[in-house]
Amino acid sequence: MSPSTPVLLHLLLLVSLASAGHFYGGTMSFTPKGRNADGTFKVDFRYKNTHDWCDYEGWYCSTGNCGSSVKDVRGTIDSSSRGRSGYNNQWCETETVETKDIPSDKPFQLLQNSCCWIPTVNGLLSWSLETQVDLGTRSDTGEPNRSPVTAILPFIRVPQNCQRSYNLMAFDPDGDRVRCRYGLVRPECDRCDQPSGFYLDQDSCSLQYGYTSTSGVYGFELVVEDFPNQHITLSYTDGSTASPWPTTTNTWARWPTTASPLPTTTNTWARWPTTTTPWSSTTSTTESLYSSTAPLSKLPLHFSLLVDSIVPSCDEGMYLPRFVQPTPHNGEHLHAEVNKELEFRVKAEATHSTVNDVIVSGPLNITNHMTTQGEFVIRWTPIRDNLGEYFPICFITEGLSGSSVYQSEMRCVVVEVGRRKVKAKVVCDETKMTVEVEKSSVTGIHEDHLRLNDPSNSACDLQRFSNNTHIIGVIPLNACGTQIEEDDDNLIFKNEITTFDNPNDIITRHHQVEIQFYCQYAKRGNVSLGFTAHRDSxxxxxxxxxxxxxxxxxxxxxxxxxxxxxxxxxxxxxxxxxxxxxxxxxxxxxxxxxxxxxxxxxxxxxxxxxxxxxxxxxxxxxxxxxxxxxxxxxxxxxxxxxxxxxxxxxxxxxxxxxxxxxxxxxxxxxxxxxxxxSTSPQPAGHHxxxxxxxxxxxxxxxxxxxxxxxRSSESSVTNMNMGLMVGCIVAAVAMLCGVMLYKDKTSGVKYQPLTTFET
Missing domain, CATH: 2.60.40.4100 (Zona pellucida, ZP-C domain)
Incomplete structure (x- = not known):
């Protein structure tokens, strides 16, 4: 055997592994959860991984004392059959929530690595995810340091000829400044590659795609770090203290902190050049400041991006789905309460493709379904352990045109889990919903200023059944402005209690309370419900x-x-x-x-x-x-x-x-x-x-x-059967479900006019 044979076999092995690679990306964050009776620190670690199949990867201690695991909960976040083309189109994102007891609040590092990435244009092989943890007590908050929370869709795609900006979710619960950068050295990354055709604005954590001549999957190995807004010290239980320490050289700040003008091009259908041109090679003053300050935390943010074949038009709303109301804005903060279901809706339109899927990355037990109105409903119920935490949720909609898949922009929201505000319950039966709200939990609002969607019917008057302690509404399923919604499995009847200034007003700028509630009925049941949407003679x-x-x-x-x-x-x-x-x-x-x-x-x-x-x-x-x-x-x-x-x-x-x-x-x-x-006078006494x-x-x-x-772009009109053969046995699983959704609208504006008409 010649000396070159082992080298050749090794290269062939790497090629074989890379061609069968299955890793799409991964993230990590941590949250201190207090101290145990024995003085150890309780910390929750949340890490996501995406593979060709639903797989779970473990982390090991790299440096320091990483403690011991006392509990882990695992589950699937989302999956899709529209992944990379070629070897395998399936992908699955999972999350593990691992609780550790840490003996000390001194810094340590966790590591996860293995082989191999899915085949990428930039040639990534093994993956390496590193997390730096520092639980020192901050001088500005008096609490242990918390990491930023991060999220991204594990697999995103963009047409080769369309510029697009992806605002990566990076929110810090301590109010620190968060920056995103490319990994520079192992074990932050494998090849530590900075793909051409992309620009990363580190301060805003915005990844911009311009143009690349090579289509295919690109792997991104990013690092998320947080820096204090002012000089702080970290105190540890062993009596020592530390400040974010300076470094002597600028080792990673390679790009400007503000976006430079994008380069022009001579290419006829793309505004960016087909050859790689760096936006800047200079170091800004802000970068120098960050380069001399060590981060409080360091988290991995790895994901895959497919540069797909070109599309006839890059205008959103044609082939690429465009978000419309009531989709939340990117970066919007939502409030959730323990053991109360949070719901928000996503809707997108496209004239040349059919929007039929939403991809979601969020916490465990998050769900989504598509309604018959073409909206995607995303729901999540926080548990007691989530109190006081922040959870990012990112989503993208997908449209199909023939065999081509087109994605909308990516949007992310941050959900803060707080204490329960409104105490209420909902009871559902065959013909009505009964909602009871404790008056003591809705402070400053008199029941005379609360009403349902449509209060014109006397049966819809909230004062009719209310008493000294509770606001009570008994709402027929076909009255009081109750809206009907359905998906493949359920019928949902929705209404809400809102405040008003004057009964005749259709708008208000003092809309302080919005209590949404609904009853959900399984379509398949053994009792016929005495309700029909059709109006009788x-x-x-x-x-x-x-x-x-x-x-x-x-x-x-x-x-x-x-x-x-x-x-x-x-x-x-x-x-x-x-x-x-x-x-x-x-x-x-x-x-x-x-x-x-x-x-x-x-x-x-x-x-x-x-x-x-x-x-x-x-x-x-x-x-x-x-x-x-x-x-x-x-x-x-x-x-x-x-x-x-x-x-x-x-x-x-x-x-x-x-x-x-x-x-x-x-x-x-x-x-x-x-x-x-109507302006013509009628004869006197005629009536x-x-x-x-x-x-x-x-x-x-x-x-x-x-x-x-x-939407008119849909290919057919479907009449959904609403004869309502519905189960109404409370003991049956998922037969009846009453849900309360509360929104604090003190600083918001509620606007409900119907003054315009759209053809």
Missing amino acids: ITVVEKGFGTFTYQFEFYQTSQFTNMVDPRDYPLDVVVKQMLYMDIEAVSTVNNTELFVESCRAAPYDNPNYHPTYPIIENGCIVDETVQIFSPRHQRHFQFGMEAFKFIGMHDQVYISCSVILCEAGNPNTRCAQGCVN HRKREAAMQTAKHHISQGPLRLR
Whole structure:
């Protein structure tokens, strides 16, 4: 065997390992949890790893006394079948929460390393994650030092021709300044490579992609560090103290702390050059300051980024999904309470791809599901051990166009787990939700200034059942502005208690409390629920007209032969889809005709809700898309119009009409007048004479819905079956669930107008 043979075999082994690599990235953070009775320090370590499969990696002590593990909890955060192309498209992110008893508060280091990264353009092989821990008591807070909390999606992708900025989550609970940098030396990293085509702004922890000529997966080995805003000392139980110590040379500050103007290019479809050009090779004054100060903590932040094939357009909202309301803003801080479910919603739109997935990285037990309205609901319930901690949650939506996968921007929020503020409970049964809120937990708010989504119905008055100690609401599932939502497995009925200044106001700038609650019912059950979203016909008795009934139904086509099944409500439609409606008066009295004086659209089934969108007003067509299909002077009114949506967060729309039954052929009736300009005066005494002669009935209101507007880019319209075969046995798992969500709105603004109309 020649001397070169072992070297060759070694190289072949490395190539083999790299081609079968499975590591996508990993992170770590730690939180001091107090002292034990024996004087040791209790610390929680949270570390995430992402592999081709759901795997868990252990850490070992590198330097110092790292203590002993007393408990660890493991679980899967998220997984996907849309990973790297080639060897394996699967990836899975897991998290381990390990509790350690540490004998001393002196600094130590933890390490995790193994082989191998997934195949990367920048040739990473083994991975190496290092964490530096210092539990010294800070002179500025009087508490042990805490690490920053970090998060990133383990696998992100960007089209080769699209510039994009990724704001990496790095938040420090102690208020320290956080910086992100490339790893420079082992064991911070393997190759310690700084991929070309990318720029890392260290102060803002922002990674910017410009352009690279080589598509494929790039591995990033970053380090997150925190620095105090002022001179502090760290005190230890052995009597020693330390300050963040100076170093003599600038060993890692290679890039400017402020973003330099991006280079120009001669490339015809990318603004950045195809060759690598450093933005700057100088060292700033701020860098010199940081280079002479040692960090309090050091954490790994490793992840994979796929530079994908080019896309016809980089404009968000076309191929690349664009976030819309009610998606939280990047960096937004959310408040959560122990044992109370936190919920926030993510929604994205794209005209040339179908948004059908969300990727989430967050704490253990976080869940997400997609509703039939195209929103993604992310939920997490903190436990008692989470009190006082901060948790980052990052998310990206994905759209499909053929075999191509396109991702939105990445957004991250920080969740602070605090003490319980509002004490309340929700009880769900077959037809209603009952919510009880302890008055003592809602300070400074009188029950006279609290209401439900739609308080117009007397059954929705919160003062009706409230007592000296509790605010009590008994809310029917189909009233009080209750909104209906569903996913593949559950039906969800939602409402909220909010403050108001004046009952007639639609906006307020003193919105101090928002208590959201809902009941969740499994679709598959053994009891039929006595509720339907479909609105029943209305039966009326009037002198001279006897007993008659108004019916309001939707139809499939303008032929009015196939009525929409009542079990299919709420009806899912797309914007600009034609809707066909028929209002019929069924009466035993001959020689009568129906007149539709007005029709309006509102987000709630309430004819007095204001403002609404007018469709027909005073017998006149207001909406330009309305088409009338029935002749005058009969007991059917058949019409159609294009579907629309209200601007804002309202997910459903009801159509409510004011109708009159008249004596046919009588020129003195309102039916005979037809379209009347609202500014035209009516003959004096007209109303009095027609009522005496029983020529027409009083006005009656009839409604139908709800309609739920889906995005027009979706390929089909699906009517979800809402006949509601629902289990209502409380003992059955996931059959009934009442949930409270509280938001402190003291400094916020709640705005609920419906004054604009979007076609």
